[in-house]
Amino acid sequence: MKDLKKYMTEGLLQFTILLSLVGVRVDLESYLPPIREIILGSSSAYSPIPFHSLSLHPKSPELDSFFTARRLLDEVRALGDPRIPRTELSAWLVHAVPGDAEAGPVGVLLGTNEESPADPPSDNEGPSQTPARSSNLQPSHDPPSQPHIATEADPGDYTKETQEEKLGYAADSYGYNYLQSENGKRGLDEDVAQQNGQDGTIGAARNTDSSANSNLRSEITLEDIQSISNTNNPISSTAPYNVVFTEAISQDVSLQEAMYTSSHSVRSIGELTQTPESFMQLNSSTVPGGPLSVTDLTSLFPTTDNCSRNSTNQDLLSGLDENVFDEINLMSLALEEGFDPLEVSQLFEEPDSDSGLSLNSSHSPASASISDSSSITYGEDEGAAGYSSDSESVSYDGLEGAVGGSWTDINKLCQMDYQDDASYYDEVSLNNVRHNHSYNQLPDQLESSPEHHYSWTAKSGKLGSPSVGGLEKSLSRDERRAKSLKIPFSVDEIVSMPVEMFNNMLSKHYLTETQISVIRDIRRRGKNKVAAQNCRKRKLDVILNLEDDVNQLKAQKEKLLKERAQCSKSMSHLKQKLNDLYRNVFSRLRDDQGRPVNPSQYALHCNSDGSIIVVPRRLFKSEQKKDSQKDKKQK
DNA sequence: CAAGTCTGTCATAAG
DNA sequence: GTCTTATGACAGACT
Numbered sequence: 001m002k003d004l005k006k007y008m009t010e011g012l013l014q015f016t017i018l019l020s021l022v023g024v025r026v027d028l029e030s031y032l033p034p035i036r037e038i039i040l041g042s043s044s045a046y047s048p049i050p051f052h053s054l055s056l057h058p059k060s061p062e063l064d065s066f067f068t069a070r071r072l073l074d075e076v077r078a079l080g081d082p083r084i085p086r087t088e089l090s091a092w093l094v095h096a097v098p099g100d101a102e103a104g105p106v107g108v109l110l111g112t113n114e115e116s117p118a119d120p121p122s123d124n125e126g127p128s129q130t131p132a133r134s135s136n137l138q139p140s141h142d143p144p145s146q147p148h149i150a151t152e153a154d155p156g157d158y159t160k161e162t163q164e165e166k167l168g169y170a171a172d173s174y175g176y177n178y179l180q181s182e183n184g185k186r187g188l189d190e191d192v193a194q195q196n197g198q199d200g201t202i203g204a205a206r207n208t209d210s211s212a213n214s215n216l217r218s219e220i221t222l223e224d225i226q227s228i229s230n231t232n233n234p235i236s237s238t239a240p241y242n243v244v245f246t247e248a249i250s251q252d253v254s255l256q257e258a259m260y261t262s263s264h265s266v267r268s269i270g271e272l273t274q275t276p277e278s279f280m281q282l283n284s285s286t287v288p289g290g291p292l293s294v295t296d297l298t299s300l301f302p303t304t305d306n307c308s309r310n311s312t313n314q315d316l317l318s319g320l321d322e323n324v325f326d327e328i329n330l331m332s333l334a335l336e337e338g339f340d341p342l343e344v345s346q347l348f349e350e351p352d353s354d355s356g357l358s359l360n361s362s363h364s365p366a367s368a369s370i371s372d373s374s375s376i377t378y379g380e381d382e383g384a385a386g387y388s389s390d391s392e393s394v395s396y397d398g399l400e401g402a403v404g405g406s407w408t409d410i411n412k413l414c415q416m417d418y419q420d421d422a423s424y425y426d427e428v429s430l431n432n433v434r435h436n437h438s439y440n441q442l443p444d445q446l447e448s449s450p451e452h453h454y455s456w457t458a459k460s461g462k463l464g465s466p467s468v469g470g471l472e473k474s475l476s477r478d479e480r481r482a483k484s485l486k487i488p489f490s491v492d493e494i495v496s497m498p499v500e501m502f503n504n505m506l507s508k509h510y511l512t513e514t515q516i517s518v519i520r521d522i523r524r525r526g527k528n529k530v531a532a533q534n535c536r537k538r539k540l541d542v543i544l545n546l547e548d549d550v551n552q553l554k555a556q557k558e559k560l561l562k563e564r565a566q567c568s569k570s571m572s573h574l575k576q577k578l579n580d581l582y583r584n585v586f587s588r589l590r591d592d593q594g595r596p597v598n599p600s601q602y603a604l605h606c607n608s609d610g611s612i613i614v615v616p617r618r619l620f621k622s623e624q625k626k627d628s629q630k631d632k633k634q635k
Numbered sequence: 636c637a638a639g640t641c642t643g644t645c646a647t648a649a650g
Numbered sequence: 651g652t653c654t655t656a657t658g659a660c661a662g663a664c665t
Contacts, residue, residue: 476643528644
């Protein structure tokens with residue numbers, strides 16, 4: 001089993017690598033427990049395979065065939081996955097690494113190259129460049145200077161256009177479809193493009209980068225995408241540039257930007273929960289200690305979701321450390337999920353605060369499922385009607401003036417993020433499974449996790465007030481303990497971390513004995529909690545299997561009893577017929593004097609040659625005794 | 636309010 | 651010997 005598991009895992013890994021080389025990224029976590037086990041160490045507790053749904057013991061040999069079939073099925077699904085372009089984007093960002101944040105993936109995706117090559121970069125050069133970059137991103141939210149949709153679109157057409165764009169986002173080809181609609185319309189990317197243009201020199205450089213990126217993408221990935229997804233990709237018409245690949249790569253471009261935009265792009269279409277982790281990984285692995293410049297930050301912000309263009313600017317600019325991306329994503333994530341800015345700022349101030357994901361699968365009655373919250377409508381009304389929750393209204397009340405962004409713009413983008421059908425929530429819940437650390441939990445458990453959808457619960461009014469105290473109450477004992485001791489890790493991180501990483505974490509961070517002790521306790525309890533869950537599930541499965549066995553055996557017994565009764569009936573019938581025949585034969589037999597033969601004194605005896613003779617019963621009985629004695633002796 | 640269920644935790648055996 | 655996992659037992663919350 002172990003060898004087979006390893007073989008399957010390696011094969012699937014190679015397959016995934018091959019797919020990634022052609023621009024397709026396969027999310028192994030969605031269906032491949034061995035990968036995690038390989039990376040994190042063997043642990044059934046980490047297995048995302050819900051054994052409750054399998055009704056199999058994890059050590060059961062039946063799982064072998066299951067994994068094989070499942071793997072093949074998922075590979076086929078991955079090949080035919082309509083979301084390939086989106087996932088491909090991430091793969092390209094990882095491999096190519098030339099992206100510029102402004103004119104990079106998002107800019108290109110959203111069609112900046114439609115105008116950027118025609119616009120001479122020098123036109124936009126000027127002294128305004130530096131202030132624009134250091135001005136806390138204000139230009140990006142300047143309504144008068146930007147012909148964004150909100151200002152141009154007719155309010156009546158607003159919903160329609162938004163829906164179209166939303167479809168563009170929701171469509172599996174993601175940005176490319178959006179671009180298609182761009183040919184006739186203006187979109188968010190033009191905000192970015194114009195922003196670039198007004199930024200001056202670097203804006204021009206960004207345009208160059210944009211074209212380079214577009215060219216790069218059209219040369220490398222787009223064809224692959226087209227060949228894979230067969231989508232009508234309008235960007236092919238927008239790639240007339242002949243920037244060579246090396247030139248595109250040689251641009252002075254921050255990988256962080258590209259990665260951030262990547263994460264943003266992915267997140268903006270619903271993979272909210274994926275972003276922080278994936279981004280954190282990319283950031284830590286590829287940009288070691290590279291502090292983000294203000295330029296980078298300004299380039300970041302136009303690409304960020306307008307929902308997050310609020311009071312976070314100061315935080316972002318003040319804390320330009322290596323965790324800035326995490327904070328940005330946390331902030332945007334929190335805002336998208338309806339967190340109160342105060343809470344979010346507290347999250348930033350307290351690095352030990354929980355990531356919002358918890359292994360605690362206790363079902364709080366106050367928690368609301370996603371399906372419940374999906375009934376909330378966003379952006380049905382103009383302006384401030386986008387969000388109905390108090391926290392959100394608070395968070396956006398002062399937004400328009402402070403950030404300078406148009407509320408309509410914000411609302412529109414928020415609509416694009418929120419006003420979606422159930423598939424959006426399905427995707428969210430899927431990504432909960434894929435990208436958080438609650439590997440043992442089912443999506444429904446995650447949905448009902450109190451921390452995870454705290455904002456939704458606040459919206460639904462099931463919690464009295466979305467105060468921090470309510471959040472505290474929803475924390476588990478370990479979470480509260482960790483928070484009180486200022487432990488700079490979330491509980492699920494502590495629990496799900498591999499042993500090696502866990503030990504490194506304990507050694508690299510300065511932690512008190514109490515903190516270390518508590519961390520170890522948290523890890524032990526968390527592990528044991530998962531183990532207990534798995535154990536109970538296995539026990540339940542065993543019980544169910546035994547019940548099935550009992551039912552099968554009962555059915556078999558019934559069947560055998562019926563067969564026996566049938567045989568007995570047949571046997572008695574044959575005996576009766578034989579008896580009748582016997583009597584019939586004797587009634588016709590006559591002795592030498594012509595008298596009838598008495599059946600009580602004589603019997604019929606069948607010889608070995610087939611002849612039948614009439615013998616006296618006493619002789620017959622003595623022969624029978626001899627035969628039985630012979631049999632006994634032989635035995 | 637009692638009974639049943641669920642879940643987290645502890646202690647301990649097993650690998 | 652240490653660590654991790656599995657499992658029985660218990661307690662508390664919940665239904």
